[in-house]
Amino acid sequence: MSNVDLTQLIDWRREFHRCPEFGWSEFTTTARLITTLRAMGLEVLAGPKIINRDFIYGRTPALVESGLARAKANGVDDALLAEMDGLTGCVAIFDSGKPGPTVALRFDIDCVYVQETAGDEHIPNRDGFASKNPGMMHACGHDGHASIGLGIAKWLVENGSRLTGKVKIIFQPAEEGMRGGRPVAESGIVDDANYFLGMHLGFIAKSGEIVVNPNNFLCTTKVDFRFYGAPAHAGAEPHVGINALAGACHAATQMLGISRHGKGMSRVNVGVIRAGEGRNVIPSYGELQAEVRGENEEINTFMAQQMHRIAEGTAHSFNLRLESEIMGEGVDLTNDKELVELLTDIVKRNPELTAVQQRSFGGSEDATTIAKRVQRNGGKSIYFIVGADLKAGHHQAEFDFDEKQLKTAVDLFIGSLQALMAK
Structure with missing residues (x-):
């Protein structure tokens, strides 16, 4: 168990939930991530340094302009928008300063085209963090994913002296529609990665279940x-x-x-x-x-x-x-046995968790393009599921998830980093 504060993870998640943004328009989200990560003392890359424009899909001028206008209305600094150069997402880099492996972690940040329910029983309405952007909703858990990435970054800054090597935390735009993974992969940002880890909250597992080796990525x-x-x-x-x-x-x-x-x-x-x-x-x-x-x-x-x-x-x-x-x-993916075994061992140490070896994913996931890039370059990759009880299914107006699983996910990533990058 890490010392990461669940309350902080929930606060970050709810902040992102209030301001959902469609893929390739996540300028406010990206600005918040960059500002937070740099305040921690991390190096952060953005714009063309992490996105190869030649491989961008489904990005229209109208979509970009709407996101830029929203960011300016939200007070995002012009210099930060200039650094992004019309491209969303960012990569935080932690460097231990000691020789060791490079590990890439990936978290998606975009929302879906859903109008959030106005129902009184919906916790985001009850607690005041429902979407303020009409027709946009974090109805797939990517707000939680962004929060998990920040939680790992915070832990690395505070505890990284125990590690060797380097960690790249990828906050990927435009996962919905399978649009952002390839331009990130083709940027070369993961070409030095020895390991890749990605995950999704909920989906095919309930709270307490960790699907360590999902199959049937389409x-x-x-x-x-x-x-x-x-x-x-x-x-x-x-x-x-x-x-x-x-x-x-x-x-x-x-x-x-x-x-x-x-x-x-x-x-x-x-x-x-x-x-x-x-x-x-x-x-x-x-x-x-x-x-x-x-x-x-x-x-x-x-x-x-x-x-x-x-x-x-x-x-x-x-x-x-x-x-x-x-x-x-999007492409298929077969997890590497070494990482499946490593994650299984970490899960088994926690009596509150159950390791599920295989369960059909049955859909497509943009992270697979980045994961396979790492594998083709000789590295190893894994994509897993952190179970979370849901109020409604993904992409539904009543969607919400068990926020306690934010810390579960952070702990699993931290345990993996400790195993892969120990002194």
Whole structure:
């Protein structure tokens, strides 16, 4: 057990919960992190030093401008915003000054598109820390993740003399939609890492359970398809128009009918469709927001290729012009045995915790891209689940989690650092 104060962890978590921000717009959140970390005495990197612009997905000028405007309204210093250079997230570096391994830890910081409930029984409403940003909510626990990262940073500053090597604490933007992991990985910030550790609160485990080796991390590709036709009067000249709505709808139904793969889990979904200008106008524009997932890269590639073939074929048959844009990607992950065994041993020392060896994750996680980068460079990686009882499921308006598990997570990371970096 560490000496990290649970009250401080809760205070940080609630501060972040009040000001949720969508991926690539987390300027206020990033500023708060940088200010807090530098006040602790840590080196902090931000902007292009930790984000490779060439690999950014799903970042629009409108999204960035909204986040910058919010940050300025919140009093964020202009010099700090200039340092970020339009990019969110940061990396804190603790250097013991002694030879030893480099360990990278990752915590995501963005929120989801959910309007938080106004219910009186909802603890954030009752205790005064509900979201102040309409349509934005920390409904996935990333506010807790950011708090955990700060707790580890504080412990390192106060106790780091006992360690060797270096720790990089990554506060990653834009996890939702699988958009931020790759630009962080491609920045090279983890290329010297010997170990990578990441985690999620709640999800597939209740309080007291630690899933030390979750499996079935699904690869994923998320794509926006835009179909362009021609408008016309629906009564007088329908023959002049080219109906993009019809093409988009046809593509959607065909995508949902893609044959599933026989070698493992595969998924496809069309989550958004937008089209049309008016009741009496032949629609000139249609947009699909779609995704596929696969148990491994081969399956995911198959699903993505099928999705693109359908879009291209539909555009050709309906005489439409097609644009497609990858909005996010994620990869699978197999945890390294050494770290699974290390974490299992740490969990077993705490009688209040139970180590669950395997449980299906059943979804995609942006941290896997960073984790696999470390593995490809010869390092070892693990992603685990810290169970937390939930008031409602992730991405729901009533979501809230057992805040006591913030300290559980901090203690597990600290125990891992002590084992990997002991003098």
